[in-house]
Amino acid sequence: xxxxxxxxxxxxxxxxxxxxxxxxxxxxxxxxxxxxxxxxxxxxxxxxxxxxxxxxxxxxxxxxxxxxxxxxxxxxxxxxxxxxxxxxxxxxxxxxxxxxxxxxxxxxxxxxxxxxxxxxxxxxxxxxxxxxxxxxxxxxxxxxxxxxxxxxxxxxxxxxxxxxxxxxxxxxxxxxxxxxxxxxxxxxxxxxxxxxxxxxxxxxxxxxxxxxxxxxxxxxxxxxxxxxxxxxxxxxxxxxxxxxxxxxxxxxxxx
Amino acid sequence: xxxxxxxxxxxxxxxxxxxxxxxxxxxxxxxxxxxxxxxxxxxxxxxxxxxxxxxxxxxxxxxxxxxxxxxxxxxxxxxxxxxxxxxxxxxxxxxxxxxxxxxxxxxxxxxxxxxxxxxxxxxxxxxxxxxxxxxxxxxxxxxxxxxxxxxxxxxxxxxxxxxxxxxxxxxxxxxxxxxxxxxxxxxxxxx
Numbered sequence: 381x382x383x384x385x386x387x388x389x390x391x392x393x394x395x396x397x398x399x400x401x402x403x404x405x406x407x408x409x410x411x412x413x414x415x416x417x418x419x420x421x422x423x424x425x426x427x428x429x430x431x432x433x434x435x436x437x438x439x440x441x442x443x444x445x446x447x448x449x450x451x452x453x454x455x456x457x458x459x460x461x462x463x464x465x466x467x468x469x470x471x472x473x474x475x476x477x478x479x480x481x482x483x484x485x486x487x488x489x490x491x492x493x494x495x496x497x498x499x500x501x502x503x504x505x506x507x508x509x510x511x512x513x514x515x516x517x518x519x520x521x522x523x524x525x526x527x528x529x530x531x532x533x534x535x536x537x538x539x540x541x542x543x544x545x546x547x548x549x550x551x552x553x554x555x556x557x558x559x560x561x562x563x564x565x566x567x568x569x570x571x572x573x574x575x576x577x578x579x580x581x582x583x584x585x586x587x588x589x590x591x592x593x594x595x596x597x598x599x600x601x602x603x604x605x606x607x608x609x610x611x612x613x614x615x616x617x618x619x620x621x622x623x624x625x626x627x628x629x630x631x632x633x634x635x
Numbered sequence: 636x637x638x639x640x641x642x643x644x645x646x647x648x649x650x651x652x653x654x655x656x657x658x659x660x661x662x663x664x665x666x667x668x669x670x671x672x673x674x675x676x677x678x679x680x681x682x683x684x685x686x687x688x689x690x691x692x693x694x695x696x697x698x699x700x701x702x703x704x705x706x707x708x709x710x711x712x713x714x715x716x717x718x719x720x721x722x723x724x725x726x727x728x729x730x731x732x733x734x735x736x737x738x739x740x741x742x743x744x745x746x747x748x749x750x751x752x753x754x755x756x757x758x759x760x761x762x763x764x765x766x767x768x769x770x771x772x773x774x775x776x777x778x779x780x781x782x783x784x785x786x787x788x789x790x791x792x793x794x795x796x797x798x799x800x801x802x803x804x805x806x807x808x809x810x811x812x813x814x815x816x817x818x819x820x821x822x823x824x825x826x
Contacts, residue, residue: 498706598644
């Protein structure tokens with residue numbers, strides 16, 4: 381089973397060094413602005429900016445495009461549906477094609493910019509950034525530090541679980557189990573001998589982890605970090621500029 | 636800074652575990668007759684509710700959603716904040732409610748004779764919740780955001796026949812394993 385969780389490409393560019401909070405905020409502004417956008421000028425401008433960031437971050441073109449693969453079909457489908465008319469015979473319509481193209485470019489920028497975050501930020505930095513951004517929610521009695529810890533543990537668990545499932549499937553196949561035969565109900569039932577040992581094993585692991593966290597006196601309160609995130613002047617500038625641009629675009633000043 | 640603590644360390648680890656399971660579930664693709672494949676994601680969502688109970692189960696699904704929205708590619712087609720605008724995001728929101736409802740009904744059955752019936756009912760109530768929220772979200776996004784005017788019935792007609800058979804099978808499957816896993820979970824809690 382292949383799980384593309386390790387999409388982070390280590391590097392030391394300006395994009396890599398930027399604070400994860402700044403990157404998350406800029407992407408949020410970008411996606412929200414694209415939501416309201418109607419003009420070609422702006423979308424081409426934003427697309428150019430995104431590609432520039434790619435170049436600065438020295439992201440391999442192939443790596444970048446691989447991140448966009450899941451939306452390839454949606455893009456192609458929208459383009460085709462918009463460009464052809466079936467009313468009164470089959471023809472190509474230019475305005476429809478342009479509308480479809482607009483949608484595809486927008487999808488490209490939206491998906492590309494979110495992909496850029498995971499490509500240039502390590503999972504640890506990203507979770508720390510999210511934890512700090514969620515801090516205001518602590519006033520609403522949301523256990524922010526706990527949620528951040530769950531995210532870290534959850535991400536760490538993903539490869540472990542995938543490995544465990546593969547192992548159990550192999551073990552049961554060796555005992556003569558089949559998974560791809562018979563009716564739907566039969567196939568579903570074939571998973572019982574996988575699920576039970578999977579969960580028993582995982583519960584054991586989880587209990588061991590909880591005990592060792594308890595033994596090390598983890599409480600989640602007043603937790604310190606090995607690498608503290610510090611906002612640099614450039615990060616603040618980045619957030620302010622993107623926020624300003626966002627207001628101007630949504631307010632319709634730039635069009 | 637104000638700090639609140641409502642989770643025990645053990646709860647925290649188990650929520651993380653189920654969030655990871657739901658993430659992995661999206662990538663286990665099983666070839667099925669009459670359609671391309673189905674994934675185990677829905678099954679793990681139901682189990683999160685049954686094993687952890689309504690609140691912790693919903694918390695586990697929420698953690699999964701945060702992991703995906705931040706940008707980790709754990710959703711069926713990638714991840715990132717932009718996923719909110721995808722028509723299928725409604726199913727993911729629906730999963731939170733599903734875990735809650737499933738957990739809530741299943742727990743009513745704890746300690747009763749006809750426990751299995753409660754788990755079956757819980758699974759199907761969860762399935763309906765996913766469909767209602769998923770389909771209404773799809774309808775809203777298609778009509779308001781992408782401006783492709785689509786009738787509600789056409790979305791239902793396209794989506795349901797493909798999804799119901801496998802989800803139906805999963806409901807029965809979870810109802811079969813749910814009570815056992817719940818028991819294992821509670822026993823290890825007291826150990």
